[in-house]
Amino acid sequence: MRLKKVSGIVLSLSLTAGLLAGCGGAKSGGSEGGDTIKIGANVELSGGVASYGQSVVEGMELAFEEINKDGIDGKKLKLVKFDNKSEAAEATSGAVKLASQDKVAAIVGAATSTNTLAQVQVAQDNQIPLITPTGTNPAITNKDGKPYDYVFRTCFIDPFQGTVAANFAAQEKNSKNAAIFIDTASDYSKGLAAAFKEAFTKNGGKIVAEEAYVAKDTDFRATLTRIKSANPDFIFLPGYYEEVGLIIKQAREAGIEAPFMGGDGWDSPKLVEIAGGEALKNTFITNHYSAGDKDEKIQKFVTAFKKKYKDKTPDAFAALGYDTAYFVADAIKRAGSSDPKKIRDALEETKDLALVSGTLTLDEKHDPIKSASILEYVNGEQQFKTKINP
Numbered sequence: 001m002r003l004k005k006v007s008g009i010v011l012s013l014s015l016t017a018g019l020l021a022g023c024g025g026a027k028s029g030g031s032e033g034g035d036t037i038k039i040g041a042n043v044e045l046s047g048g049v050a051s052y053g054q055s056v057v058e059g060m061e062l063a064f065e066e067i068n069k070d071g072i073d074g075k076k077l078k079l080v081k082f083d084n085k086s087e088a089a090e091a092t093s094g095a096v097k098l099a100s101q102d103k104v105a106a107i108v109g110a111a112t113s114t115n116t117l118a119q120v121q122v123a124q125d126n127q128i129p130l131i132t133p134t135g136t137n138p139a140i141t142n143k144d145g146k147p148y149d150y151v152f153r154t155c156f157i158d159p160f161q162g163t164v165a166a167n168f169a170a171q172e173k174n175s176k177n178a179a180i181f182i183d184t185a186s187d188y189s190k191g192l193a194a195a196f197k198e199a200f201t202k203n204g205g206k207i208v209a210e211e212a213y214v215a216k217d218t219d220f221r222a223t224l225t226r227i228k229s230a231n232p233d234f235i236f237l238p239g240y241y242e243e244v245g246l247i248i249k250q251a252r253e254a255g256i257e258a259p260f261m262g263g264d265g266w267d268s269p270k271l272v273e274i275a276g277g278e279a280l281k282n283t284f285i286t287n288h289y290s291a292g293d294k295d296e297k298i299q300k301f302v303t304a305f306k307k308k309y310k311d312k313t314p315d316a317f318a319a320l321g322y323d324t325a326y327f328v329a330d331a332i333k334r335a336g337s338s339d340p341k342k343i344r345d346a347l348e349e350t351k352d353l354a355l356v357s358g359t360l361t362l363d364e365k366h367d368p369i370k371s372a373s374i375l376e377y378v379n380g381e382q383q384f385k386t387k388i389n390p
Contacts, residue, residue, distance in 0.1 A: 036075060040082065040102060040104035041082065043082075045084075046085050053086075055318040058314070059305070059325070063321075067325065080104055092122060107128060116137075127341060129150050129340055131327065136157050136161060153368065158191035163199040165261050168261065175234035178196075182211075215240070233258055235259070262283075262285050277377075291382070292382065328347075332346070
């Protein structure tokens with residue numbers, strides 16, 4: 001998922017090519033003293049989407065604690081964190097460091113699509129598994145339909161998420177005319193918007209307005225005035241919590257009462273702080289799980305998370321960080337090794353792995369086949385509405 005404009009990615013990758021060549025694509029192994037397996041976390045711990053990366057790490061740390069009670073064949077997992085500062089160039093540098101200096105057995109991250117894409121070539125060149133918990137852009141795991149050997153994900157992808165949102169708008173909300181408001185600096189936002197538009201029009205709906213903003217904008221009033229004049233009965237806003245909160249707040253102040261809907265990028269407690277609970281009335285999101293789902297496995301996770309983090313409710317980023325830790329641990333156990341290539345092979349063969357966010361089976365592109373949840377904001381809190389299967 002954030003995603004600033006990343007004109008520097010190509011340059012950064014070319015600059016790191018020498019470093020990668022110096023590494024010779026050597027296997028990291030991930031061992032430390034023979035009884036520890038190091039797993040890297042290249043995530044957004046500061047910067048524009050720090051809430052996402054922090055949640056991912058919290059979920060991973062809880063999972064590692066649980067896994068390490070028994071260990072894996074006598075070995076413990078150790079998390080090696082790198083803060084990519086919500087920047088693609090930093091994510092590239094972090095992947096190089098984790099692979100060549102820290103010699104981790106696998107890299108988890110990033111939380112956003114662009115920051116994950118910035119690591120793909122590093123993972124491929126170093127032959128080290130890269131698993132994004134929450135990067136939903138389809139291009140992360142494959143190029144022109146051919147999967148990258150070493151790149152995987154734990155979450156569903158944007159076309160599924162965008163289609164679920166469009167079907168909800170057309171079928172559940174009986175919307176006929178929708179507006180789309182996207183972040184042009186975000187691959188995530190553009191991908192979701194494209195999927196929503198295609199599915200909504202197939203349902204017989206009409207897109208009456210398409211507007212755009214750029215990450216870090218703070219005044220959306222002029223654009224919202226144009227959207228209001230188009231009189232949509234539904235507004236799709238696939239963005240991140242910082243801008244989304246301001247947009248919804250300003251939209252309600254402008255008298256726009258139509259329902260808003262977005263994706264998992266809304267899922268941060270800071271959204272409510274920015275927009276206010278009243279402004280979020282009649283808004284919805286697609287998400288990977290809901291803490292309100294009564295599923296026994298979900299509630300067991302929520303209870304453990306609240307116990308560790310002082311009654312904090314885990315968001316989807318925490319759940320997917322937790323699930324990714326178990327995804328990697330399961331692969332290491334089945335591989336019987338901390339060798340990155342053997343872990344890669346085991347990841348690829350994952351089937352019917354029961355996780356908090358659903359049962360995980362990978363398709364031929366290294367993407368999970370999973371369900372999505374639809375949540376509604378009521379009095380500033382998420383409420384589980386329904387679960388949609390693929």
